[in-house]
Amino acid sequence: MNLVNLQGKRILVTQADAFMGPVLCEVLAECGAKIIADTGPLLTPERIESLIQKTGHIDVLIANLAIPAPNTQAVEATDDEWESVFDHMVTPLPRLVRAVLPQMVERRAGKILLMGSASALRGMKRRSTYSAARGAQLAYVQSIGVEMAPLNIQVNAIAQNLVENPTYFPPEVQALPAFQERIKWEVPLGRLVSAREDASFAAYLCTTAANCFVGQIFPVCGGWVPR
Numbered sequence: 001m002n003l004v005n006l007q008g009k010r011i012l013v014t015q016a017d018a019f020m021g022p023v024l025c026e027v028l029a030e031c032g033a034k035i036i037a038d039t040g041p042l043l044t045p046e047r048i049e050s051l052i053q054k055t056g057h058i059d060v061l062i063a064n065l066a067i068p069a070p071n072t073q074a075v076e077a078t079d080d081e082w083e084s085v086f087d088h089m090v091t092p093l094p095r096l097v098r099a100v101l102p103q104m105v106e107r108r109a110g111k112i113l114l115m116g117s118a119s120a121l122r123g124m125k126r127r128s129t130y131s132a133a134r135g136a137q138l139a140y141v142q143s144i145g146v147e148m149a150p151l152n153i154q155v156n157a158i159a160q161n162l163v164e165n166p167t168y169f170p171p172e173v174q175a176l177p178a179f180q181e182r183i184k185w186e187v188p189l190g191r192l193v194s195a196r197e198d199a200s201f202a203a204y205l206c207t208t209a210a211n212c213f214v215g216q217i218f219p220v221c222g223g224w225v226p227r
Helices: 021-030 045-055 079-089 092-107 128-151 177-186 195-205
Strands: 010-013 034-037 060-064 110-117 153-160 217-220
Touching: 010 021, 010 045, 021 034, 021 060, 021 195, 045 092, 060 092, 079 092, 079 128, 092 110, 092 128, 092 153, 110 128, 110 195, 128 153, 128 217, 153 195, 195 217
Parallel strands: 010 034, 010 060, 060 110, 110 153, 153 217
Antiparallel strands: none
């Protein structure tokens, strides 16, 4: 039995077929939420405006944004790579927020949750463009979070790594002996965080019990981020 109650809440999940999207939709639905699962591209402001207008009432926006992380040395990272990474992961975020905020401000209620990455919290080789984009996401959430708090709108982020998901850690990656060794020495937890553990925490952040969190970044990574 799931103790998180989201009965009647309308939750929009972007990129619902990738990253944490599938498990989020599953767990949130189990908690009683009405899920609007969007799987389309978010590369133009018109597309995002149309999505929000078509969706109508939104209690919670979950900005689930991800692309495969480029594995490029910093000296070889091109302008095209930088622009592509930011176009897919950073630029859609403020557009989504600007589109959904007016209705939340009018109701003086709402939540926005970013499914982000702990790569912004710890240096990683060959991830300069990806980590920069993830860092921009988190900085934006912190700023909007404190701005919206007086209006009873909570904006927060999960900064995850080493969580089961089809975009970064699919079964074929998990089966590699080298990856299994990496988990043993790099993750204090000694295993990947399960997809449902992560999604269950996200579900809690969507409830009124989590109204006290303001512009916060929650690492979900089995201790991978240094304490």
